[in-house]
Amino acid sequence: MSAGSLLSRWKRPDHDTLTENVYKCGTPNFDPFPTVTDIMNAALCPVAAVHNILYGRDNALIEGTGREIGMGRLFHEFISHLKSQISAGRRIRDTAQIRYLYENFARHEDERKRIECWQYYIEPWCRRKLGEISAIVRNANIFFEVSVANAYVPFSYEQGERTYPLMGKIDEVDIENKVLIERTTMGRPNDDHPPRLKDYQVWLLWKSLCSISNGKYPEIWRNINFDDFNLIVETPYRDFPVRRENPEFEMLTHTAYAWIHDILFERRGVHEAYGRRRCTYLNRMEDCGLLWSCYGKRRTRPFRTVRDEMRSDFRRMHILLAYELLWSKHLFRYQLTMLDRSTLEELGLTTSGRILTFENGNLEIELEPEQMERFLAQRVAGELGGYYIVFGSFFVGVKLKGAFVDQTSENRVLINTANVRVPLSSTALIVQTDPEISAYVDQPWFLTEWLQRDLFALENWGLEKAERANRNPTIRLLETIFGVDPLRRGGNDVRQ
Amino acid sequence: MLGNRAIIENRVQALWTTFDNNQRAAVSAILDRWYSAGDNSFVLPIIDGPPGTGKTTVAAVAIARYLLENPREQVLYMCYTNFAADCALKILMNKLGFSETQAIRIPANPRERGPGIFGFSDLEDLSGLERRMLERCPVLLCTLHRAGKASQLRRRGTKVLIDEFSQVNIPMFFATIERVKYLDPEGYALLGDPKQLPMVTTQPVLYQNICSFIMGRKPEYEPHGLILQHRMHEDICNAVNSLRRALGTYDIETSPRVQDRKLTHQEFGFQWNEEVVSDPLLREMLDPNNPFVIVNTDNLDAREEECYRGSIKNTAEARLAATIAEAFYESYRREDGAKLLPTILSPYSAQVVEITRRLPSHLQDRCTTVFRAQGREYPCVIISFVRSNPNRFIGFLDEPQLRAQTYVACSRAQAKLVILLSFRTFLNAGHADFDHLCGTRSAHVVNIC
Numbered sequence: 001m002s003a004g005s006l007l008s009r010w011k012r013p014d015h016d017t018l019t020e021n022v023y024k025c026g027t028p029n030f031d032p033f034p035t036v037t038d039i040m041n042a043a044l045c046p047v048a049a050v051h052n053i054l055y056g057r058d059n060a061l062i063e064g065t066g067r068e069i070g071m072g073r074l075f076h077e078f079i080s081h082l083k084s085q086i087s088a089g090r091r092i093r094d095t096a097q098i099r100y101l102y103e104n105f106a107r108h109e110d111e112r113k114r115i116e117c118w119q120y121y122i123e124p125w126c127r128r129k130l131g132e133i134s135a136i137v138r139n140a141n142i143f144f145e146v147s148v149a150n151a152y153v154p155f156s157y158e159q160g161e162r163t164y165p166l167m168g169k170i171d172e173v174d175i176e177n178k179v180l181i182e183r184t185t186m187g188r189p190n191d192d193h194p195p196r197l198k199d200y201q202v203w204l205l206w207k208s209l210c211s212i213s214n215g216k217y218p219e220i221w222r223n224i225n226f227d228d229f230n231l232i233v234e235t236p237y238r239d240f241p242v243r244r245e246n247p248e249f250e251m252l253t254h255t256a257y258a259w260i261h262d263i264l265f266e267r268r269g270v271h272e273a274y275g276r277r278r279c280t281y282l283n284r285m286e287d288c289g290l291l292w293s294c295y296g297k298r299r300t301r302p303f304r305t306v307r308d309e310m311r312s313d314f315r316r317m318h319i320l321l322a323y324e325l326l327w328s329k330h331l332f333r334y335q336l337t338m339l340d341r342s343t344l345e346e347l348g349l350t351t352s353g354r355i356l357t358f359e360n361g362n363l364e365i366e367l368e369p370e371q372m373e374r375f376l377a378q379r380v381a382g383e384l385g386g387y388y389i390v391f392g393s394f395f396v397g398v399k400l401k402g403a404f405v406d407q408t409s410e411n412r413v414l415i416n417t418a419n420v421r422v423p424l425s426s427t428a429l430i431v432q433t434d435p436e437i438s439a440y441v442d443q444p445w446f447l448t449e450w451l452q453r454d455l456f457a458l459e460n461w462g463l464e465k466a467e468r469a470n471r472n473p474t475i476r477l478l479e480t481i482f483g484v485d486p487l488r489r490g491g492n493d494v495r496q
Numbered sequence: 497m498l499g500n501r502a503i504i505e506n507r508v509q510a511l512w513t514t515f516d517n518n519q520r521a522a523v524s525a526i527l528d529r530w531y532s533a534g535d536n537s538f539v540l541p542i543i544d545g546p547p548g549t550g551k552t553t554v555a556a557v558a559i560a561r562y563l564l565e566n567p568r569e570q571v572l573y574m575c576y577t578n579f580a581a582d583c584a585l586k587i588l589m590n591k592l593g594f595s596e597t598q599a600i601r602i603p604a605n606p607r608e609r610g611p612g613i614f615g616f617s618d619l620e621d622l623s624g625l626e627r628r629m630l631e632r633c634p635v636l637l638c639t640l641h642r643a644g645k646a647s648q649l650r651r652r653g654t655k656v657l658i659d660e661f662s663q664v665n666i667p668m669f670f671a672t673i674e675r676v677k678y679l680d681p682e683g684y685a686l687l688g689d690p691k692q693l694p695m696v697t698t699q700p701v702l703y704q705n706i707c708s709f710i711m712g713r714k715p716e717y718e719p720h721g722l723i724l725q726h727r728m729h730e731d732i733c734n735a736v737n738s739l740r741r742a743l744g745t746y747d748i749e750t751s752p753r754v755q756d757r758k759l760t761h762q763e764f765g766f767q768w769n770e771e772v773v774s775d776p777l778l779r780e781m782l783d784p785n786n787p788f789v790i791v792n793t794d795n796l797d798a799r800e801e802e803c804y805r806g807s808i809k810n811t812a813e814a815r816l817a818a819t820i821a822e823a824f825y826e827s828y829r830r831e832d833g834a835k836l837l838p839t840i841l842s843p844y845s846a847q848v849v850e851i852t853r854r855l856p857s858h859l860q861d862r863c864t865t866v867f868r869a870q871g872r873e874y875p876c877v878i879i880s881f882v883r884s885n886p887n888r889f890i891g892f893l894d895e896p897q898l899r900a901q902t903y904v905a906c907s908r909a910q911a912k913l914v915i916l917l918s919f920r921t922f923l924n925a926g927h928a929d930f931d932h933l934c935g936t937r938s939a940h941v942v943n944i945c
Contacts, residue, residue, distance in 0.1 A: 020806055024698045110620065317667045320699040327698040373849060447641055454644075454671035461677070473530050474677040477684065480538035487714045490532060490539040491525025 036168030046273035056452030141175035187235030303469035547907035548727025661688030731938035
């Protein structure tokens with residue numbers, strides 16, 4: 001079977017692996033739990049999937065203009081802030097009023113970023129949407145940054161269907177108007193189609209949301225049928241409706257999962273992925289963020305000479321780091337979605353508690369005594385960085401990142417979420433409807449992705465001229481370690 | 497760059513006179529530049545420094561001498577943990593006289609600030625003054641993960657030192673090389689103990705530290721070995737040497753200065769009031785004349801229990817550890833009234849929680865895991881090894897990559913080491929480290945009745 005051909009099934013961890021009765025070591029016995037971004041990368045190009053999985057780079061879909069980077073977040077956050085303000089009773093009559101709100105909201109941002117974000121994205125969006133947002137009623141059921149995850153999302157295949165795990169984040173769920181919105185800063189004023197794969201993204205998120213059984217929704221969503229929700233890709237300049245019945249997307253999804261599997265577990269997976277890249281030197285996807293990696297200058301930088309020796313060692317490291325992420329990050333996602341709440345708590349993976357107070361971004365949470373013991377054990381094990389507080393369920397909910405502040409009494413802890421700018425009004429979040437919350441420790445998995453990324457960068461780095469390479473300490477070090485040049489320990493003369 | 501040059505010079509000189517030949521050779525090697533050999537070879541000093549042999553002091557002296565000899569140059573000092581970077585910072589500031597602007601640690605937490613510590617999240621957030629201070633600072637210290645940020649603040653030609661290389665695996669090392677490559681370093685140096693604990697991973701190949709990797713590729717390379725330790729009492733050092741032999745490496749020697757380092761010696765200044773301790777067995781354990789004590793817990797009603805994510809606890813042993821710790825606290829006192837604060841270590845986090853909840857509040861922060869204790873030293877250490885089962889299974893304590901837990905735990909103690917373990921589970925069951933450890937001649941064995 002060649003790489004990229006459709007899989008007969010997606011392998012999920014068995015119960016012993018989920019409950020950590022299997023020693024986590026070596027090649028994982030399960031396939032990854034991808035995010036929507038991972039699937040989009042694999043759908044864009046198999047080489048983008050290789051970069052994403054093995055080299056810690058998921059920037060294939062980010063256009064190379066540089067303007068969008070960092071502004072997307074501000075754009076998203078401000079619009080959710082604006083809508084929740086209106087939902088909380090604030091009246092907006094014109095864009096000047098919005099500008100005032102924006103300047104106040106973005107006052108800590110870099111000035112250039114603040115001005116450009118308004119000029120290129122928020123202002124055109126506001127002009128277009130003023131009527132619509134003014135009509136938002138008080139206490140509207142609008143939810144932002146809703147995380148969705150399910151280990152079994154069905155996609156039709158021939159006469160039947162196949163299921164895969166999938167997780168992602170929906171920019172906006174508007175229950176009143178029955179709309180799911182994927183908002184983006186990409187796109188241009190005259191575009192007549194949505195930015196690349198953004199329609200696919202909102203469709204994947206919708207599939208994931210619909211796949212969740214009713215009992216796993218937060219209580220206030222249990223009677224909502226998401227099957228007939230409209231899907232919209234919203235750029236600053238236009239709204240693009242997306243078809244729900246979409247056989248092309250179904251097929252794209254099967255292929256994307258197949259590539260992810262093959263790159264990780266098939267011997268020739270990476271090789272075939274490069275062989276099946278989506279563009280050629282003469283017919284390039286100019287807006288691909290990985291263009292440089294495929295057709296960049298590295299081919300004309302031949303020095304250092306030990307590239308092949310390095311590559312054989314580094315390839316092994318890339319795959320091992322990817323397996324490390326599977327055993328940690330991906331297994332954890334399976335655990336959250338495949339184990340019941342009490343097992344998760346018994347394993348110490350999550351902690352549940354009750355919100356007592358929520359003031360100035362500080363959450364005071366009361367834990368059961370045995371939960372407190374686990375909470376403390378996590379601190380002892382050095383796992384304490386921050387927490388994700390989950391409002392709703394692990395399947396559908398809002399996740400807020402918080403930092404431990406203090407143990408206020410025997411069973412109470414104080415978690416600070418002050419630097420989170422997701423709107424925390426009493427109306428526009430699941431927060432206030434249910435004081436029962438779950439929390440889990442935020443692990444620094446991104447550090448492993450940094451290692452993948454930097455290892456890849458070093459592997460591909462070189463200089464054009466031999467003379468310069470000979471004087472370069474990094475190249476000389478690599479030449480010595482991987483080549484035949486002698487390595488010396490120095491210090492033969494003991495200085496006085 | 498070094499305004500207080502004379503002070504630093506004097507202190508370097510004072511430390512230099514206390515160094516043995518191995519330490520001097522190590523410093524000299526670090527001072528070399530990568531092209532010093534003058535041929536096609538690369539000079540990369542690797543300093544193999546077992547516990548207490550003064551790796552960090554050697555590094556600090558080398559840094560100071562490098563900057564004294566080359567006043568306009570800079571040093572980037574990196575290690576795996578913030579704690580290790582802090583230790584180096586303390587030595588530079590307290591022992592060598594560097595000021596708060598001459599040695600700065602960049603912590604992971606952007607809000608952390610203090611003497612010699614300057615956190616920030618983005619270079620763009622810094623004021624011109626702050627940025628200039630960091631750019632001009634002769635020594636920057638940080639973790640390997642922050643190397644990218646720190647290297648943006650250095651000039652070309654910076655000297656790069658990596659400490660604690662047992663925790664630096666192959667990808668971590670080469671990723672760091674990538675992060676500092678635009679500095680065109682004048683030289684690199686690696687310091688650490690290859691036998692100490694690696695970073696935790698699920699992939700056995702990733703346990704290999706960079707030193708072992710280089711040695712595997714360059715078998716003719718011989719690192720600089722430091723052999724004289726200045727931390728442990730000779731009896732404790734004997735125990736550590738037993739473990740080093742089991743790990744297949746060379747013995748270390750004890751400096752005459754610490755050969756007879758007891759809790760009651762002038763250096764620590766404690767007096768032992770044995771009247772406070774009524775139990776004769778406990779008295780035997782606490783006696784300062786028995787620096788290395790092994791307590792056989794077979795007769796305790798000790799059973800291990802699995803809990804939090806497969807971690808293990810042993811309630812009876814936890815109770816005993818807490819009792820011993822409290823007895824140390826009550827019976828050892830300095831003339832100024834200060835009491836001894838013993839440190840309790842365990843390889844299992846569940847046991848740490850179990851012991852902590854049994855300790856009085858003034859001792860609760862004295863209990864920690866072995867992983868967290870790596871790189872630290874304490875006057876008095878109690879270790880609870882937890883495992884007690886009829887199958888004589890000791891889990892990761894017997895695994896090739898993690899068995900160094902025992903070695904690391906024992907080598908934290910300066911003057912007193914008390915080990916709690918079940919002989920039935922650990923001894924004569926093919927667990928070489930523990931057979932070697934209990935076979936140490938200097939061990940004083942106490943059997944709980």
